[in-house]
Amino acid sequence: MIQFVKGQKTIEVVKKTIEFYASFTRYMMVVLFVGLFSSCTINNLKEESSDAKLNYDSFNYVLATEDASTPDITRFFSFTLSEIDNKRNYDLIKDNSIFTNSDPSTSSGHVFYKDYIFSMAKDKKGYSSTPGLYKLKLNSSNRLYIDKEISINKDNLFPSRKLCVVDQNTGFFYNEGIAPQTIQRFNPTSMQLEGKIDLKPFIQKFRPEAKWVDESGNNLVRTGSLVLDHKQGKLFISVVFLEKASFNLISEKENSFYLAVVDIATMRFEKFIAYDKAKTVSFFVSENQSTTKDQQGNLYFASWGWNQFYSHFPSQVFRIKESETDFDKEFIVDIEKHFGTQHIVQSILSYNNKLYLHISQGVYRFDSSEDSATKFSLQMGYYEVDPKSPDQFKKLDIPLSNPSSRMNVFTVVDDKLFVCVPNSDPLKFNGVYSVDRNGQVKKVLQIANKYKPTRFYKLDPYGQ
Secondary structure: OOEEEEEEEHHHHHHHHHHHHHHHHHHHHHHHHHHHHHHHHHHHHHHHHOEEEOOOOOOOEEEEEEEEEEEEEEEEEEEOOOOOOOOOOOOOOOOOOEEEEEOOOOOOOOOOOEEEEEEEEEOHHOOEEEEEEEEEEOOOOOOEEEEEEEEEOOOOOOOOOOOOEEEEEEEEEEEEOOOOEEEEEEEEOOOOEEEEEEEEEHHHHHHHOOOOOOOOOOOEEEEEEEEEEEOOEEEEEEEEEEEHHHHHHEOOOOEEEEEEEEEEEEEEEEEEEEEEOOOOOOOOOOOOOOOOOOOOOEEEEOOOOOOOOOOOOOOEEEEEEOOOOOOOOOOEEEEHHHHHOOOOOOOOEEEEEEEEEEEEEOOOOOOOOOHHOOOOOOOOOEEEEEOOOOOEEEEEOOOOOOOOOOOOOOEOOEEEEEEOOOOOOOOOOEEEEEEEOOOOOEEEEOOOOOHHHEEEEOOOOOOO
């Protein structure tokens, strides 16, 4: 007990002492609480980001989506396919016991292999501002996180950068910032760089009059920005001669689409090949894949015909045949011939030796891929084409969808073709269908229109 026996001065000293210790005690309690909370937060973040998933019996399917209002917001939802009722309309956020939401701040990559997905860009807060090679995996909470990454040099032009995974030890990607005419080789498992293919000396011989940079020093000769794919031991790399780098604008003097052919085992350049009925393929977006291979080894290319502000070539599908390394000049799937001028094929995939195409039902507004008339009014249909009869189109019994420059709507999973059907309009179907080898079309999943599906994955460490 404190006794106040030495006057008012002593009382004041004692008061201040008590106040000091009280204040100090409160401070220490706050520090202790903050410390404990910070420790828990750090542990939780660490656990949330790096505690890899081990059991793939459930929550092994992943649906990538983009926000209906902007394609720059990507979210991933893991789920168990066997628990999905195709008669229900799911709210991906509210139905959180069925769908686990994660936002690793990357775009939805077109390449997935075993238990990981590759993305070529981060897109936090509505800006695809950080190019890179990001390897995504699921953690023990069934959320995707960035497991490993390879930096890609960034300039303000942000050209598309393609990715090719040959097997678990061999992959290739384009990084304009390191060297504009080279292709980088990497190990997809370890995410380590393992060499490069320098095409500049061969391009100089092929096109001695080529203009290499513009007045600002921007690169005008890109390799692997449109196509980077492989078949039967050969790597096929697009070579594009631009007039303006900032708009990815190909000169109107160019009348062919060019590929470099490289032997993968030796990393040696073999030749250039040209296709004279197109000058570009697909769209200048890293997430969009414009090539596909069938079971025989034929390699197909889908061209929108789009050339920024210049005149466009007709949209079409062409190929390199099995066991060959030159374009098949006799084969063409002519979109405009069957559907009309400026109708385009947006996505392509081979399944069961048939080609599946996502084709616009009206004129595609090339002046702006994000124009509201294109995003919300234009409708896209789903078609099957047998390469043996390239003039015959079979329309699939799947609802029409909105277009999107960032989507490849087709994926092969569980020996079935899964088809994303993106629609922003609440009155229209928004979700996923499937097609089996017998041609049976089936509704798989319907979701609320807030999020449009962009990719459908199955992750399995023992898969192909």
